[in-house]
Amino acid sequence: MLAGVVHVEARRAAATARCPTCGRRSRRVHSRYRRRITDEPLGGRQIIIHLHVRRFFCAGRRCPRRTFAEQAPALASRYARRSVPLAGALQQIGLALGGRPGARLSASLHRPVSRTTLLRLVRTLPLREAPSPRVLGVDDWAFRKGHRYGTVLVDLEQHAVIELLPDRQATTLTRWLQEHPEIEVFSRDRAPAYAEAARKGAPQAIQVADRWHLMKNLVEALERCLLRHKQALRAAAAGSEPAPGPVPSYADAASVPWQQRAETASLQKHARRVEHYEQVHALHRVGVAKLEIAQTLGISRRSVYRYLGLVSPPERRRPRASRPRLLQPYEPYLLQRWQQGCHNRSRLFREIRAQGYRYGASNVFRFLKRVEREHGRTILAAPPTGTTPSARHVAFLLVQRADELSAENRDYLGRLCTAEPTIAAAAELAQAFTTMVRERQGHRFETWQAQASASGITELRGFARGLAEDQAAVEAGLSLAWGNGQTEGQVNKLKLLKRQMYGRANFEFLRRRLLLTG
Numbered sequence: 001m002l003a004g005v006v007h008v009e010a011r012r013a014a015a016t017a018r019c020p021t022c023g024r025r026s027r028r029v030h031s032r033y034r035r036r037i038t039d040e041p042l043g044g045r046q047i048i049i050h051l052h053v054r055r056f057f058c059a060g061r062r063c064p065r066r067t068f069a070e071q072a073p074a075l076a077s078r079y080a081r082r083s084v085p086l087a088g089a090l091q092q093i094g095l096a097l098g099g100r101p102g103a104r105l106s107a108s109l110h111r112p113v114s115r116t117t118l119l120r121l122v123r124t125l126p127l128r129e130a131p132s133p134r135v136l137g138v139d140d141w142a143f144r145k146g147h148r149y150g151t152v153l154v155d156l157e158q159h160a161v162i163e164l165l166p167d168r169q170a171t172t173l174t175r176w177l178q179e180h181p182e183i184e185v186f187s188r189d190r191a192p193a194y195a196e197a198a199r200k201g202a203p204q205a206i207q208v209a210d211r212w213h214l215m216k217n218l219v220e221a222l223e224r225c226l227l228r229h230k231q232a233l234r235a236a237a238a239g240s241e242p243a244p245g246p247v248p249s250y251a252d253a254a255s256v257p258w259q260q261r262a263e264t265a266s267l268q269k270h271a272r273r274v275e276h277y278e279q280v281h282a283l284h285r286v287g288v289a290k291l292e293i294a295q296t297l298g299i300s301r302r303s304v305y306r307y308l309g310l311v312s313p314p315e316r317r318r319p320r321a322s323r324p325r326l327l328q329p330y331e332p333y334l335l336q337r338w339q340q341g342c343h344n345r346s347r348l349f350r351e352i353r354a355q356g357y358r359y360g361a362s363n364v365f366r367f368l369k370r371v372e373r374e375h376g377r378t379i380l381a382a383p384p385t386g387t388t389p390s391a392r393h394v395a396f397l398l399v400q401r402a403d404e405l406s407a408e409n410r411d412y413l414g415r416l417c418t419a420e421p422t423i424a425a426a427a428e429l430a431q432a433f434t435t436m437v438r439e440r441q442g443h444r445f446e447t448w449q450a451q452a453s454a455s456g457i458t459e460l461r462g463f464a465r466g467l468a469e470d471q472a473a474v475e476a477g478l479s480l481a482w483g484n485g486q487t488e489g490q491v492n493k494l495k496l497l498k499r500q501m502y503g504r505a506n507f508e509f510l511r512r513r514l515l516l517t518g
């Protein structure tokens with residue numbers, strides 16, 4: 001609520017002004033008018049400056065300009081209706097909160113502004129020039145799923161997003177690549193558009209097919225193959241004691257491989273904390289009270305103080321500092337296994353290690369102790385016998401390491417492969433491929449490809465043929481250390497930013513937010 005408005009009349013004291021075109025000073029006044037400029041509020045009152053502006057005749061004889069208006073750049077840029085400090089404050093609020101919530105907060109801070117104006121102000125913020133990357137990761141991300149896609153570029157050495165492109169067309173990326181000839185390694189999925197862009201725009205770079213996407217493509221091929229054998233999936237399930245247990249490492253994030261889930265969760269959490277840090281500081285800079293910051297961002301006042309105490313965005317937590325959090329992604333799995341009747345703590349520890357948990361056993365044991373206290377040792381009824389697992393589910397089972405499978409799943413796959421030789425062959429090829437990916441055995445690729453082609457399994461033959469068309473990149477992907485794991489993390493950050501903007505992401509706005517808030 002505005003407590004009132006203070007009007008200020010202002011004029012420049014100098015008798016002359018310089019022509020912006022020829023630089024010559026003039027004192028001949030042509031006419032006068034007034035500009036209305038809103039300044040930072042004072043004591044809850046809006047300040048409106050009525051700036052008296054003179055229009056001068058240019059004194060330069062050869063100057064094409066006949067008249068010009070004097071400027072007061074320290075107060076307000078040309079044509080602007082807000083003062084430089086006010087525009088700066090609004091830009092910070094908009095950057096931190098996005099359009100609608102930013103506009104809401106601005107209003108309560110005596111700086112009323114519309115959502116669209118706020119977004120426009122953010123879009124005028126200059127971007128800093130990112131240093132050229134040596135190792136580039138490229139991935140697509142959905143503006144609106146199924147409707148509009150963009151491309152996110154990540155410096156894989158600096159772990160930073162360096163650019164966001166408005167589409168995923170080869171020409172757009174090619175243009176960008178041509179302006180960045182320093183790229184030595186180019187990591188991408190096997191989408192033809194990116195491959196083409198890399199060939200044209202970065203012929204000097206080694207192309208690397210991202211392992212994450214290779215695995216994803218393999219699972220998709222297996223799934224298609226299994227869909228042809230639904231009968232067998234059903235029969236193997238009917239013959240089972242309990243139906244195959246869930247594969248928790250995939251169940252709720254079917255497209256994310258096991259090693260990356262913990263990493264992704266950690267990246268997401270970190271992105272949120274960096275986000276909060278930026279927002280708290282931005283709001284504090286423009287004078288928002290700490291309580292109000294806490295309420296606006298939905299965090300505790302203590303957190304606000306903690307963020308204000310930091311001079312740079314919080315680091316990603318090191319394992320030691322955050323062991324309990326690092327266990328978090330595995331907790332649902334552990335609970336589920338416990339309730340299925342597995343009370344062997346060391347075994348559970350080994351199981352989550354196999355899924356990518358890289359830290360000590362004591363957290364796991366502590367967590368299990370809590371589970372036992374809260375849930376006891378009651379065994380929940382197994383899912384009804386005879387439930388047919390989905391083709392996708394079984395496809396994921398086929399790429400798991402045999403020693404990571406639960407006994408039920410191993411039995412299920414055993415029955416399935418005995419009953420259906422095609423699936424047995426597919427399973428063998430899938431395991432060979434997975435080993436190649438895991439152990440970086442690029443040199444084995446050609447042999448594998450020959451086996452897949454000879455297998456007679458249409459889907460895997462198609463998969464192998466696709467890889468062959470991109471052979472150099474696939475072999476590099478199977479051999480080199482670079483992968484797009486962190487690009488996935490960055491795409492997650494993007495999704496987070498997008499969600500905070502209530503789904504109304506405007507490309508240039510989103511791009512600035514992503515690049516300016518690190």
Ligand SMILES: [Zn+2]
Binds near residue numbers: 063
């Ligand atoms: Zn002039």
